[in-house]
Amino acid sequence: MSPQSRRPAHQLRRLGSQWHALALLTLIWVLLWGDLSWANVIAGAVIAVAVVTMFPLPAIDMHGTVRPWPAVVLGARFVADLFVASFEVAWKAIRPGPVPHGAIVAVRLRNPEDAYLTITAVMSSLVPGSLVVEARRSTGVVYLHVLDIDGSGGPEAVRRDTLALEERVLRAFASNTVLARCGLVPGDAGTALDAGSTPPSGRGEGDA
Amino acid sequence: MMLAAVMAAAVLVAVAALLALVRVERGPSMLDRAVALDTLTVTLVCAIAIEAIWSRRTETIPILVALSMVGFVGSVTMARFAGKEPEDEGRVRTPEEVAAQARAADVPRGEQRDGVRAIDAEDDAESAGGAQR
Amino acid sequence: MTHVDPGLWTTIADTVAAVFLLAGAFLTLGAGVGLLRFPSLLARMHTVTKPQVLGLILLLTALALRVRSWSAVGMLVLVVAFQLVTSPVAAHMVGRAGFRTGKVDPDDLRPNEFGEPD
Known part of the structure; x- marks a missing residue:
């Protein structure tokens, strides 16, 4: 782990960029307990932050969008x-x-x-x-x-x-x-319905 | 009607568990047994589910969750130990991949060969896509 | 056994649950038979990723239709998600380990495109 990543500000930014994972882990926690209460959500969020901080994973390249x-x-x-x-x-x-x-x-x-x-x-x-x-x-x-x-x-x-x-x-x-x-230009079969409605959030970042 | 359906389902699942057990006994390799044990775990989950269907109870559902979480660990562990990596598996990795690897590495991994790292990377991608950890 | 008002919806849900229950049990049996009958390790892996997963999903759907409580459904969704995500991973790792350590007879595979230049 590089010394830079130990700095609190850097860690906070890292957490912010992983909100998907945090939300997913919190959701799993709530589902595990089986009822939606503030106590569960807060406990789940705390545990999610702990998991993400203690077991950091390499970032994956997924600059996609969801259509x-x-x-x-x-x-x-x-x-x-x-x-x-x-x-x-x-x-x-x-x-x-x-x-x-x-x-x-x-x-x-x-x-x-x-x-x-x-x-x-x-x-x-x-x-x-x-x-x-x-x-x-x-x-x-x-x-x-x-x-x-x-x-x-x-x-x-x-x-x-x-x-x-x-x-x-x-x-x-x-x-x-x-x-x-990949030669799949949006607009033909399947994407015609929402081609205009979904803004391409990941434009220009697709090349890994 | 429900009684008949539950009985039939219970018999089918029990037969499936028996067949899986026969495969565990026959092998021939460790991996075959791992797979069969995996199936056996799932038939156990099915059996508990069938009982819960019959009695409309929800207390046993956490057992299903726990079993489904750990059920696959056995076969993955065995696969990892049983799988010798061939020597010619060396593969050129891009600088970005190496950098990502170095950032992620909390323990020195100099001893591991490329295939093992590839497995790690797959696991990572998996957990980001789904809900494994 | 909890007492539930026998209404129309209960009957319908129970009937659907019974159908799912039988279908799921049939698929689980298919997984067991395939596990025993298929000749090679890789063929047996197919039973783990397909009939076994859907069989479990159908059984859990039947359970959800029977208990009809949201907290139970949440947990069952979690079980299904774990199955969908983990079983291909387990199957892939076992299959690959078997393939690499020669537990699969390459002559059984026609065609076998592995190792061909591409």
């Missing part, structure tokens, strides 16, 4: 896919006959930034019939294990699905710069 409509699209597709994928895997397990054979497919994501790579990887583990085996942060290549490669339509179909998922993630959370760099 409401694409976020809803992402969430709805996620829930639908979760149902389909879960029943598919359960059925493949329970049905008689030979079990499907797997494969490993390499998918190069459009945007290798940590935050988006993580979200896409976590979601692709949960939803399509895939599982992240390795992820290369330097190149943005994700290696997915596919449970039933024939049932999923071959490696190309898996790549297409994963890239479509990443596109939904980027449309929901990435800044306009990132979208433009």
